[in-house]
Amino acid sequence: MVRGRKTTRDIILWVEEQIVPANGAKFAVDVVSQTLLDIGSKSFTHLITVLERYGQIISKLCPDEEMQLLLMDEVSAYWKNSTQMTAIAIDRMMGYRLISNLAIVKWVFSPANVDQFHVSDRPWEILRNTVSKTYNRISDLRKEIQTLRKSIQVGKEASAKAIKELEEAKSILEIVEGQPVSSERPGRLRRLQGFADKAKEEEVTIEESLEAKQALLARGLEEGKELLRLLFKSFVDVLTECLPPVSADGDVPNLRAGDPNVTFPASDPEAVTMEIDNENGADNNSQVNGENTEVGYTIGELEQWCLCTLGYLKSFSRQFGLTLACWTRRFSLRVFTLLFEKPHSPVCADR
Template identity: 80%
Template sequence: MAETIFSQLLLLPNPPFKPIYYTLVIIDLCKALPGAFPSVVVGAVHALFDRISNMDMECRTRLILWFSHHLSNFQFIWPWQEWSYVKDLPKWAPQRVFVQEVLEREVRLSYFEKIKQSIEDAAELEELLPPKAGPNFKFHSDESNESTDGLKLSKELIGLIRGKKSTYDIILWVEEQIIPKNGTEFALDVVSQTLLDMGSKSFTHLVTILERYNKIISKLCPNEEMQLLLMNGVSAYWKNSTQMTAIAIDRMMGYRLISNLAIVKWVFSPANVEQFHVSDRPWEILRNAVSKTYNRISDLRKEIQSLKKGLQVAKEASAKNRKELEEAKSVLEIVEGQPAPAERPGRIRRLESHVKNAEDEERTLEESLEAKGVLLARAHEESKDRTCLSYSLRALLTCSLNVCRLSLLMGKFLICAVEIKM
């Protein structure tokens, strides 16, 4: 039974069901058969751990996600001392990376102190714990930088935001007070760091800040070069939290502050590409970008098809209503020797109202279809740049990594490109 479950969970390119399904099945079996199945799971995990160096990167990630989630349902209890030797392995060793990533995922599902306590029998592994999560604000107030321009401008920006100034007023302030003296890059640094700090309390705070003030960042990031600098700033601010780095970049892509190609270039930049050996961080960011691109294109195509059908129905309804109105007006009768409409005035007004409503609906659908077409055209323009994707593939091959996961990601990009041209 366990062999069947794990063989499906680790099946490439995709398991028959979503991974969470297998997680729940294993949890339920462990609870239903407490005297037998948990020991089977332990044996399976040890067998997979011994062979992890021969396992595809995609399968490793699935195993990490499943294992950390599984342990979170059993008080994070595991004989970690049996794996304490991985601390002495090279940082890129698959077994060391596996333990490191499982601990990082556990911290996401719980909190740092809890996970640190769970490995107290294997104190050597504390070195593999992620840094204690927390922001790294560049313009924090202390004696050493109390008089710097960045700190002063950051405080002014906070004052403007707390004073409920409009986005337009803040953009005007940035253009008049920061850019002329310090340049656009410095302005982006101050604005992005300050907004990230104001949204650092929770995911909800971050989304609220980006939703209200994304136009300020958009104004400062009109091209790919500035978007790369923005991601550098996000990574520096959340250097102690892989999760928040991925979330912030994903949300910024959602608000179109960062393009998908900019994310790919940033992930495979010289400063980040070597992390593919020692962390799942770049894979997570890349996976989010590719999935969002694929879903965005798929959704656009579905919406356009739906709008086309709706527009056709609206046109038919509008034509039908106009025909009924014309027929009603064409029926005449002789009143006092003069021709006059035979239909009651109330019905004529009702038919005219129907015609107007149908024409308004038709016009609204045409405008929506045009807007969706513009978005699809923009995606088509982005898909023309193959240089970035070619560079991504070369970078992974240069690093001698298993390219199966890259093939899965690239497959989605190619599907997007094909769908756009259809």
């Protein structure tokens, strides 16, 4: 139907009447997403064109977070060998409002992706794109509002000037047959009246645009707050589960020293340490030109996961630290308490 250039409405009706009743909504999402992704796989331009033309189908099938999470699973499965295209597809879908930023955060912190935090940049790239785009929208709206406020001032001045010229023209009178009449030509008066009406309309239009942008900004700020709440709460949840506990004396475990509290069980020897590739296949105990090649320490996989996740937590905290510092005065959420009010918490161990 897509290759036959059927309209979006026809495809939606076909999916709702033929696919969903017989196989369910999840199967419909699978079929539609795989079809559209396959058509858009030729190039970035093809992907954008498909999303622009048939985005309403995806929006109809994925109205809530549950279906949006399923959609992102389908995107990830289709582009499993291309981190870049996965990130681009999800980013574009967010740009077209097909998936929400909150759904993306929940998907990134799903168990399948959490296990990949220390071995793949894909979840981190998608997460950073999502947060950055959300706050870029807010920044753009603020700039647009500032520009509109300046335009309103200019519009008011232009409107006042046009009205003043019209009133001055009407005030010039002359006596004709004993009656006071305007000395200006009717054509000029009509022209001045048109200028005044147009200036007033432009002023009203700009004011309406300003009100609309302010409403969008207010909604964007609320979305941003909810996004950061969910983001840092998700960090706390996964780190609280995986980080080693603080000792009774308040000592924070040193993740870089191969602390025994964070290594995997001995029954899994392949997961205990990272395998180090030596140049030219040399043995660990061999020496080159009299130099000692002794390995200083080894880091277990769980330690590596903790250090990687803490590093990204630190990065996000630095990027949005000012915003968080402002919001923590108003929010009493456990996530902010853990992140900023307990310096001996394991979440703050490597910050």
